[in-house]
Amino acid sequence: MKTFNFFHQHILLWIALIGIAAFIACSKKDAPGGTPEIYSVRLTDPTKADSTFTGAFPGKMIAVIGNNLGDIQKIYINDQEVSFNTNYCTATSAIFTIPGDLILTGTNPELSNEIRIETNRGVAKYAFHIYSPAPEIHRITLKYPATPGENLKIFGANFYEIQKVVFESTTGTSVGVLDYTVSNDYNIIDLTIPPGVQDGRLVVYCYTDSVSIPFSTNVAPPTIKTFSSDMPIIGDLAYITGDYFIEVTSLNINGEFTIPASDLLVSNSNDTLYFRLPKAPSKGGVVTITAAGGNSNSPKAFYPVENVVLNWDNIGAYSWGDNNEAVVADGSKIPYVSTGTCYRIFGKPGAWQYWWGNLSNDAVYPTTNIIPANTPIENLVLRFECYMSESLAPASFEIQLKGNGDQMVVDYLPRDKNSNKAVTGKWITCDIALSKFTAATDYAGFAAIANTGLGIFTKNKSDNADVNVDVYFDNFRIVDITK
Known part of the structure; x- marks a missing residue:
């Protein structure tokens, strides 16, 4: 052939x-x-x-x-x-x-x-x-309001063979930029704002393609997109992403207390705000950022205490287990900070160890007054905070809800929901789809199961007898990721 x-x-x-x-x-x-x-x-x-x-x-x-x-x-x-x-x-x-x-x-x-x-x-x-690679714009910086003769910087990539830079208004007029320079790395355009610019968009035309970014002569109100965690550990560095975090003066937490500008850090791109929660709010709510453009409320709930099923302080409790202990961080050793009590699983599970590091708890599941009965189970996740001192593998966890041993999450390695990586040496936020724990199709079916268990069981399904486990958990909660 x-x-x-x-x-x-x-x-x-x-x-x-x-x-x-x-x-x-x-x-x-x-x-x-x-x-x-x-x-x-x-x-x-x-x-x-x-x-x-x-x-x-x-x-x-x-x-x-x-x-x-x-x-x-x-x-x-x-x-x-x-x-x-x-x-x-x-x-x-x-x-x-x-x-x-x-x-x-x-x-x-x-x-x-x-x-x-x-x-x-x-x-x-x-x-x-x-052709050179197509241009990209990541952000712009300027001192508002936009004044002719003042400096504006465009940060991005691939600013090769620029044909023109133009302010195009929403009314159809355009003003070209005559005075600009491009950095040696072709990732910054430094320009002088020309007279007559209006609200609209700022466009960079290169030989290969063009790219634009919304432009306002006055600073726009801040917008909030995501939280690093909706329930960050007290004292841990958390962040909020969004836009127009310009001259931020305060961050209000659920209407209960305010974090001043002196305790906040804003990224150079004005799209990320870093903070440390000094204490826990008493109830869920929204955070409010006050900046040069005004106030902005978060579109999603922050610190949903009502959705917590286990925190070992005032919601849920330890039941039985081994190779574990309650920990309140004191700042001197891992995990350094905690929201009250967290629980630790630690030690060296032997090779092919299937009954070690058990942490069985009585949880308090939200009622259908908190999570509507008709909420599809695929909308819900079990969310929690986790701190791994070092890599867990080849050990892993089996996690069980409501005593359902027939539908457990097995071979689980905690991963940060933001990066999808098994991050060590810091608190991370983890999500597991609730549908992995139950055959119920809506929250009413799950809530009706008459069992309060939440179990974490460590396994070492390998012949490696030198595995070290040192993991901390806190603030288990069930949240609707569509809201």
Whole structure:
């Protein structure tokens, strides 16, 4: 049986099509030994043989169409010699790939934007642009209100071959920027705000593509998107993401107390606010950020005490187990901070140990007054805070709710819900879909199960007898992630 090589057949078919087309169109000019010429550049897809173009990204395979291209000695793009296969070259075409590591005119404008083919009968040139990566805008910084003559910085990436920078208003007018510079890394544009700018968007037009970001002459109100945790450990560094965290003056927690600006830290991009919760609010609510643009309330509940099922302080209690202890952090040793009592599982489970490090508890599950009875079970997660001193693997946990030994989460390794990584040396927030613990389809069905158990059981399903386990848990709660 012969091996069928689709790639080579595809290329040979393309060369044949090119040859036929070139013969019909150029036969009168095909004097043997003539000066090489390039007429166009095409894709190597036979179905697009009529499509020509004058630019492409690195890594693209192209077909150069011309005349007297036989006996090619060298091919250059942007003044850099590129490799080619003579089997894919004829008198009327040359097929080759644009190198992925080609130096582009975006970083070196002294280079020629052209394809150059050298034969023993002369040189053929064709204007052709190798595109730089598309530009990106991550954020802008300026002192509000936007005043003509003041400085504005655009932070992003790939600001190559800028054609223009323009403020485009919502009314259809536009004001071009005349005074700007680009950093050596092509990731910052430093400009002077021109007269006449209005609310709308700020656009950077590059040769490859354009990119924009909303722009307001006055600072916009802050917006809150996500929490690192909706119930951060007291004293631990937490954060809120959003936009326009500019000149933040305070963070109010659920209407109960306020964290002043002196205890807050805002990222340079004005989209992340860091804080440490000094104490626990008494009930769930919303946080409010006050900044230069006004106030903003969080769209999701913060510190949902009502949803807690186990915290070993005033909700739920330890029942039985081994290789565990109650811990109240004192700042001198791991985990350094805690919200009252947390529970620790620690020690060295032996090889193939299936009955070690048990932590069985009586939990207090929210009523249907807190979580509506008709809430789909797939909307709910078991959320908790976790601190791992070091990597847990190859040990793992089995977690059980309401005594359901037939539907436990097995081989579980805690992962931070924000990064999906098994982070060690800090408190992280973990989510497990509630549907993994029960066959109930809504919360009413789950709540009706007459069992209050919440069990964590450590297993070492390996022959490694030198596994160290040192993990802390707190604030188990059931939350609706759709709200």
